[in-house]
Amino acid sequence: xxxxxxxxxxxxxxxxxxxxxxAKYYEQYHPFIRPQFQNRFVAxxxxxxxxxxxxxxxxxxxxxxxxVLQFQQSVSSIIKGESLLDTLRTLExxxxxxxxxxxxxxxxxxxxxxxVSLKIINAGEGRIEHPTQALLDLYTIRKxxxxxxxxxxxxxxxxxxxxxxxxxxxxxxxxxAQLIFSGPDALMDDSLExxxxxxxxxxxxxxxxxxxxxxxxxxxxxxxxxxxxxxxEFGFTRERLKYLQPHAIILHPAPVxxxxxxxxxxxxHPQSKIFEQIHNGVxxxxxxxxxxxxxxxxxxxxxxxxxxxxxxxxxxxxx
Amino acid sequence: xxxxxxxxxxxxxxxxxxxxxxAKYYEQYHPFIRPQFQNRFVAxxxxxxxxxxxxxxxxxxxxxxxxVLQFQQSVSSIIKGESLLDTLRTLExxxxxxxxxxxxxxxxxxxxxxxVSLKIINAGEGRIEHPTQALLDLYTIRKxxxxxxxxxxxxxxxxxxxxxxxxxxxxxxxxxAQLIFSGPDALMDDSLExxxxxxxxxxxxxxxxxxxxxxxxxxxxxxxxxxxxxxxEFGFTRERLKYLQPHAIILHPAPVxxxxxxxxxxxxHPQSKIFEQIHNGVxxxxxxxxxxxxxxxxxxxxxxxxxxxxxxxxxxxxx
Amino acid sequence: xxxxxxxxxxxxxxxxxxxxxxAKYYEQYHPFIRPQFQNRFVAxxxxxxxxxxxxxxxxxxxxxxxxVLQFQQSVSSIIKGESLLDTLRTLExxxxxxxxxxxxxxxxxxxxxxxVSLKIINAGEGRIEHPTQALLDLYTIRKxxxxxxxxxxxxxxxxxxxxxxxxxxxxxxxxxAQLIFSGPDALMDDSLExxxxxxxxxxxxxxxxxxxxxxxxxxxxxxxxxxxxxxxEFGFTRERLKYLQPHAIILHPAPVxxxxxxxxxxxxHPQSKIFEQIHNGVxxxxxxxxxxxxxxxxxxxxxxxxxxxxxxxxxxxxx
Numbered sequence: 001x002x003x004x005x006x007x008x009x010x011x012x013x014x015x016x017x018x019x020x021x022x023a024k025y026y027e028q029y030h031p032f033i034r035p036q037f038q039n040r041f042v043a044x045x046x047x048x049x050x051x052x053x054x055x056x057x058x059x060x061x062x063x064x065x066x067x068v069l070q071f072q073q074s075v076s077s078i079i080k081g082e083s084l085l086d087t088l089r090t091l092e093x094x095x096x097x098x099x100x101x102x103x104x105x106x107x108x109x110x111x112x113x114x115x116v117s118l119k120i121i122n123a124g125e126g127r128i129e130h131p132t133q134a135l136l137d138l139y140t141i142r143k144x145x146x147x148x149x150x151x152x153x154x155x156x157x158x159x160x161x162x163x164x165x166x167x168x169x170x171x172x173x174x175x176x177a178q179l180i181f182s183g184p185d186a187l188m189d190d191s192l193e194x195x196x197x198x199x200x201x202x203x204x205x206x207x208x209x210x211x212x213x214x215x216x217x218x219x220x221x222x223x224x225x226x227x228x229x230x231x232x233e234f235g236f237t238r239e240r241l242k243y244l245q246p247h248a249i250i251l252h253p254a255p256v257x258x259x260x261x262x263x264x265x266x267x268x269h270p271q272s273k274i275f276e277q278i279h280n281g282v283x284x285x286x287x288x289x290x291x292x293x294x295x296x297x298x299x300x301x302x303x304x305x306x307x308x309x310x311x312x313x314x315x316x317x318x319x
Numbered sequence: 320x321x322x323x324x325x326x327x328x329x330x331x332x333x334x335x336x337x338x339x340x341x342a343k344y345y346e347q348y349h350p351f352i353r354p355q356f357q358n359r360f361v362a363x364x365x366x367x368x369x370x371x372x373x374x375x376x377x378x379x380x381x382x383x384x385x386x387v388l389q390f391q392q393s394v395s396s397i398i399k400g401e402s403l404l405d406t407l408r409t410l411e412x413x414x415x416x417x418x419x420x421x422x423x424x425x426x427x428x429x430x431x432x433x434x435v436s437l438k439i440i441n442a443g444e445g446r447i448e449h450p451t452q453a454l455l456d457l458y459t460i461r462k463x464x465x466x467x468x469x470x471x472x473x474x475x476x477x478x479x480x481x482x483x484x485x486x487x488x489x490x491x492x493x494x495x496a497q498l499i500f501s502g503p504d505a506l507m508d509d510s511l512e513x514x515x516x517x518x519x520x521x522x523x524x525x526x527x528x529x530x531x532x533x534x535x536x537x538x539x540x541x542x543x544x545x546x547x548x549x550x551x552e553f554g555f556t557r558e559r560l561k562y563l564q565p566h567a568i569i570l571h572p573a574p575v576x577x578x579x580x581x582x583x584x585x586x587x588h589p590q591s592k593i594f595e596q597i598h599n600g601v602x603x604x605x606x607x608x609x610x611x612x613x614x615x616x617x618x619x620x621x622x623x624x625x626x627x628x629x630x631x632x633x634x635x636x637x638x
Numbered sequence: 639x640x641x642x643x644x645x646x647x648x649x650x651x652x653x654x655x656x657x658x659x660x661a662k663y664y665e666q667y668h669p670f671i672r673p674q675f676q677n678r679f680v681a682x683x684x685x686x687x688x689x690x691x692x693x694x695x696x697x698x699x700x701x702x703x704x705x706v707l708q709f710q711q712s713v714s715s716i717i718k719g720e721s722l723l724d725t726l727r728t729l730e731x732x733x734x735x736x737x738x739x740x741x742x743x744x745x746x747x748x749x750x751x752x753x754v755s756l757k758i759i760n761a762g763e764g765r766i767e768h769p770t771q772a773l774l775d776l777y778t779i780r781k782x783x784x785x786x787x788x789x790x791x792x793x794x795x796x797x798x799x800x801x802x803x804x805x806x807x808x809x810x811x812x813x814x815a816q817l818i819f820s821g822p823d824a825l826m827d828d829s830l831e832x833x834x835x836x837x838x839x840x841x842x843x844x845x846x847x848x849x850x851x852x853x854x855x856x857x858x859x860x861x862x863x864x865x866x867x868x869x870x871e872f873g874f875t876r877e878r879l880k881y882l883q884p885h886a887i888i889l890h891p892a893p894v895x896x897x898x899x900x901x902x903x904x905x906x907h908p909q910s911k912i913f914e915q916i917h918n919g920v921x922x923x924x925x926x927x928x929x930x931x932x933x934x935x936x937x938x939x940x941x942x943x944x945x946x947x948x949x950x951x952x953x954x955x956x957x
Contacts, residue, residue: 052728062705067381090371093597278731386700409690412916413697
């Protein structure tokens with residue numbers, strides 16, 4: 001029985017570990033795996049524009065051998081007034097087993113998940129959840145650090161409107177990270193536990209600097225007086241690279257507003273792992289789709305020895 | 320030699336029976352069939368918006384192993400003023416063997432079919448034809464009744480603008496059904512043979528209640544004074560469920576305007592087979608695509624005994 | 639190591655010959671070749687509308703067994719202000735090995751090609767380059783003539799705004815053709831070497847008549863006083879068929895503005911090879927994609943004897 005992925009909170013620590021483990025298996029062996037999901041259908045329903053995440057899921061699905069249906073709102077019968085529930089029930093009647101959904105409305109996915117038998121994968125939900133992004137960020141962090149426990153992870157930008165921030169905060173807090181937030185006061189989120197610091201100090205203290213995208217489309221821009229002043233006060237500018245510790249890594253969910261939240265020199269800095277995050281997203285999503293289609297992931301696919309042998313350590317130390 | 324499917328009238332009774340038979344074969348054995356049409360190309364040209372039917376065809380094509388090209392008017396060179404004939408001739412020059420077309424203009428498909436060698440499958444044509452919908456409705460009806468002959472089939476709603484009604488009326492009349500129509504006087508179609516009854520009486524008399532979608536986009540809404548009054552006078556409301564015979568089934572081509580032509584309680588009623596229709600559509604369309612690519616369908620793929628053994632009877636009794 | 643295809647000028651004569659040779663191999667043997675690029679990804683990024691060329695590439699890619707990603711500007715995150723460079727770096731991080739790009743901006747593709755590791759195939763660039771169109775035109779010409787050397791090739795229409803004209807002129811000139819241009823004075827291009835003749839005389843002298851599409855979308859129409867006067871003065875009308883030599887062939891990149899640059903009788907004339915060009919495009923693009931994914935094409939796949947045996951001669955005589 002396949003499983004939904006609606007929220008980071010739905011995953012046990014053991015399940016998180018299995019997804020990371022399985023993703024590493026796919027990264028390592030993808031040229032050799034057989035297309036295990038041939039003749040099985042997954043639909044990608046992106047009700048908000050997306051290229052990167054949509055392609056990441058599509059590549060993951062196709063590497064697994066699944067058949068992919070693309071749903072684009074502008075050319076769909078949602079314009080006929082059809083509800084999303086009826087669309088999902090239609091898809092499952094047609095034999096579709098999983099739906100990857102991006103949606104701006106918050107809370108709808110969970111309600112839908114109780115009424116359908118196909119499995120829903122949350123690919124971005126309003127301001128609240130983006131679980132596969134948090135999982136791929138975790139995967140990337142784990143490539144550079146033995147464990148998340150005790151890591152000082154700084155999240156910088158518009159915390160309050162960011163689903164990336166919310167899913168990551170939930171995941172990393174649970175795994176024992178020490179969270180620090182930075183950004184305009186009006187864009188902080190009181191509901192999240194953590195320290196708030198000015199950006200210079202935040203970077204100085206960081207093992208991981210997680211920058212957020214300024215979401216022009218999802219917030220009132222009157223929080224921000226001007227791009228120049230935002231960059232100067234809250235952006236990761238080239239001048240601020242001097243605060244970065246030599247072992248720290250820089251993350252961003254992409255696409256970057258270059259020259260706003262990050263300067264080119266920071267995006268392209270050797271300690272920036274932005275394109276590696278994108279690379280890692282494919283393997284993590286392969287694991288998430290396998291979980292949606294097959295249910296609980298198996299441990300036995302890759303021995304601990306193999307995992308250690310390829311440069312990742314600490315994989316069983318999560319708690 | 321593959322064959323067009325432009326109209327129900329083009330099919331002999333024997334061909335209809337073969338399509339139903341073959342669809343049942345695909346429903347029964349689809350997990351085990353090999354992808355027989357690998358490296359063969361089908362194009363889906365939906366010149367009117369569609370999700371359900373487009374996905375149904377796409378899934379059918381992919382289950383057969385065919386390669387699928389998606390054509391969307393908004394991003395195509397029809398905006399360059401290219402004619403549909405030149406588009407089809409282009410596609411056939413590129414090796415495409417069949418085109419599934421939805422179009423509002425009536426009569427064009429037949430003219431085109433005489434000038435191209437690729438095979439055209441009508442996926443909805445103006446107000447006049449939707450042959451695969453009628454075939455999947457027949458398939459669904461045949462799952463519940465031994466034969467169509469003598470069945471009282473009630474079609475309710477906007478008959479005059481409905482291609483579903485026209486294709487179904489042509490098919491079911493020919494197979495011996497007794498047709499009853501119901502709906503606003505202005506939306507009846509004098510050219511169709513059958514009895515016209517008020518909705519309560521129509522439902523009381525029905526073995527099959529076939530509801531139609533109110534096509535906001537294809538008619539002048541001034542036929543309808545208000546949604547509330549339409550629902551009260553012509554809709555299948557929860558109150559009217561009391562008229563439904565215990566053996567009768569309810570069909571609708573979907574998507575349903577819930578609360579207009581049908582109440583939620585009717586859509587989700589145990590005797591409603593709406594999502595089963597959608598399910599059946601995939602198998603019927605697999606047969607239609609096979610016919611387009613290969614020509615006449617074979618009988619021998621499934622024995623009569625097998626067909627009877629899986630709960631369908633009367634399959635050879637058509638006349 | 640795969641290779642970009644940005645411009646005809648990047649190809650050596652030997653490489654051109656190999657592409658033609660390989661295309662013939664695919665035309666001859668495509669039903670029997672195995673899908674050699676399974677689990678390898680190509681993205682089609684058409685930033686200008688296209689049906690014909692996009693489908694041609696998609697079919698070529700799928701015939702090779704590659705996985706295809708479709709990128710449509712209207713639903714992409716380019717609307718988020720993401721640069722094309724970041725899109726390409728994203729795609730290559732996700733495992734995409736080649737990108738087929740159509741773009742109106744001139745010169746950008748070359749700059750991008752120096753910054754990415756995936757291979758770029760130019761599918762139409764502003765007014766300057768459309769190398770696969772020129773290659774498929776060459777392939778078509780070579781089916782009817784022993785060699786390009788000495789052929790009188792007439793290009794008629796809006797030379798100055800046509801990327802088809804520019805790529806073809808560069809290719810055919812180099813291979814020894816004698817170029818003649820015809821069309822409105824304001825739409826000639828002084829930078830191209832060749833004779834300018836009135837259309838009647840041009841057709842009389844032609845071994846190959848290459849008509850261009852009037853690009854309403856890419857030029858100021860005030861060059862043209864009216865459609866009627868353009869057709870009369872510069873179009874290939876039915877009346878001008880009398881000037882056509884019996885051995886000459888007519889080409890057009892399509893889609894044709896019927897009744898403007900060409901009359902129906904010319905499009906559908908036996909000496910018109912327009913739909914054969916479209917057919918040939920698939921094989922040529924298969925060779926170009928193989929080159930992008932694998933690097934230098936092999937000679938050994940088809941013997942000269944086989945090539946001659948199937949009606950093409952002069953294949954090694956290019957110089």
